[in-house]
Amino acid sequence: MEVLRGNNTSSSIITSIPSLHTLRHARRTTLNRVFGAVYTCAIIVLLYHHALNLIHSTTLSSFFITFSFFISDTILAFIWTTQQCFRIAIVYRDEFPENLEKVMKKSNFPALDVFICTADPYREPPMSLVSTVLSVMAYDYPTEKISVYVSDDGGSQLTFFACMEAAKFASHWLPFCRKNNIVDRSPKAYFASNHSWCSDAEKIKIMYESMKVRVENVLERGKVGEEYITCEQERKALSKWTDEFTRQDHSTIIQVLLESRKNKDITDHLMPNLIYVSREKSRTSPHHFKAGALNVLMGFKYGTLVEDYYTGLLLKCEGWRSICCNPKRPAFLGDAPISLIEGLNQCQRLVLGSMEVGFAPITFEGGTVQRWWNDQRMWMIRGLSCSLFGSLEFFLKCLGISTYGFYLTSKVIDHEQRKRYDQGVFEFGVPSPMFVPVTMAAIINLVSFFMGLIQVLKGSNLEGLFVQMFIAGFGVVNSIPIYEAMVLRSDKGKMPLKTTTISTCLVLALYVLVSLALRY
Structure with missing residues (x-):
């Protein structure tokens, strides 16, 4: 309770509004600033030393060697400088979602739109997409206010079939999560965990495994067989994939798989909206990769392969403010490449895109000594591979000689490859x-x-x-x-x-x- 005093009133009592989050500063901020100042002085001295050697070079070979050192250290200094913005004032935020209902009624909660992007069922396994869709639909949030949009830029019948299967399974999975207060609401994560299962978990697992078999069988065949079509509505939806339909040339497909005003789960609760979208594509018109797919739904900028960085940078230039929310339990988990070549191809795309927008995001992952040492090795490998090729590709593109296409990172996991990755062995x-x-x-x-x-x-x-x-x-x-x-x-x-x-x-x-x- 708080007491307010004014000129005309003696006192009034109001109820304090519960906090949805708090902010605290890191203790090591001062140390980071001192280290940054010392390191900056060292960089200036090093560049000054290179400049003197460059001026006093006596031979052509010594000039080019010193010049290469100067350019390399200047680039590394720039990269280091761009990393310091979030180290100068480190803050941590603690979130209290349980206070949300104390601030407003559930009926007044804002609508929540979630976009899930995919492009190739053979590089991004449909069952991973299914688990992602189901985990979002099972959010601890009023279901009638959730809308999930699956943006399939590959226009695949196989992906659409997986979404149909997810819609059917959701009518059982959502009540199961709600009844048992499940924390891991991705079926893949839940059934892979070692948590103690409740009584009806085995039944749900059998349903999940059955769905998994159907989806993977369809993926292996490359088409949806008649035995998997259960109603005329599904047949009509699948008929849009004709012989003339290709992933590079097809008309728009928008299919509402679940509608919150009509569809209910097995416990008579309303279901979230689930919409499958595959935008129109034509060989005669540029489609702008992921940015084009999302613009059918978020306002992304074109002209770069890192459309999220580019869009975020422009929004910040226009005055938009953002915060880093990093809860103790990760809000989202994704698949990182475990193959070195996949990781380097992804990094090359980031390097090229970053050069296009004049910004290089370089990250460091902490952890064990082995992880730290592997990070040092990856610095060397990235500098001599993806950074080198990305820079070359950028200059060729500026000259109009080459254009780097969107490279989709594979999410398919090879078990032997995974084993080597877990052991810290490079591919x-x-x-x-x-x-x-x-x-x-x-x-x-x-x-x-x-x-x-x-x-x-x-x-x-x-x-x-x-x-x-x-x-x-x-x-x-x-x-x-x-x-x-x-x-x-x-x-x-x-x-x-x-x-x-x-x-x-x-x-x-x-x-x-x-x-x-x-x-x-």
Whole structure:
């Protein structure tokens, strides 16, 4: 209770409004600021040192070497600077959703629209989509105010069938979650957990497994068989996929699978809205990838592969304010690539898109020492692969020579690959050009380290060799997974012989060219 005093009234008592969230500042903010100031001074000194060496260069080769150091450190300094904005004033927020009903009545809760995007049933398994749809529909929120839109940019009959199956299963799953106060409301997550199950969980699991078999059978066949069509309404909806229908050229499909005003679950509660949308596509008109698909429904900007960053940046420039909400229990979970080549392809798309909007988001994932060390290795791998190719693609696009298409990251999980990922083992099994610069750098560092070691044993200039050997040795340690993939490993994730051979030949060619250049 709070007491308010005014000029004309002695006192009045009002009930305080419960907080929906609180904000607290991190204790390490001051330390971060001191470290940032010291690090900034170090960067300035380093760039000043490079500039002096550049001015006093006596040969063409020393000029280009110093210039490359200057450019590289300038780029790294810029990347580091862009990371400091959220470290200067770190805050944590605690959310209290249980207070929402104390602030307003359920009938006054705002409507909630959720957009779920997919594009390829073979790279994004339909059962993962089904679990996502069901988890959203089962939100602890008035069901009649929830609308779920599945945006299928691939226009796949298989994805549509999976959505139909999800709509049927939802009439059982939603009451089950509501009755038993289930926390993991994704069926995939719930049935994979070790929590104690309630009495009717086995029945629900049998229904889920039956649905999973039907969806995966349809995916394997590549079409929806007659035995899976249960009513004339489904037959009519599926008839839109004719022989002329392709994912690049088709008319608009909008199908309301569940309508909250009409459809009820097995306990006579209203169901959320569930709408399947596949926008019109034509080979003669640009479709703008995911941004175009979402604009059929959110106002995304075109002209970049990272439409979310671009749109967010423009909104912030117009005065929009946002906060980072990071609850202790994750609000959303997604599938990250576990294959190195998939991760690098995704990173290349981010690099290219970031350069298009003049912003580079670089993240660091904390955790165990092994995870931290792998992050250091990924810095080297990204810099020599996806960042290099992304930058090259950007300049080619500026010249009108090349246009990078939207690359859909695969969410299909290979069990052997997953096992290696959980063990922290890198995947090099795909013969990709992006692995060539990485392998070349590993070979150069190894040769340089041993050549320096030989010079040390001969008693040569130890002071001059120390720094060079330290840098080469750091590169060698970071490249251990690459050496293992080239020589020691025999699993499917080993480095292809073609990549190793090409990299070795290019290193030899580079050595000859540098030797000739240093003579003059």
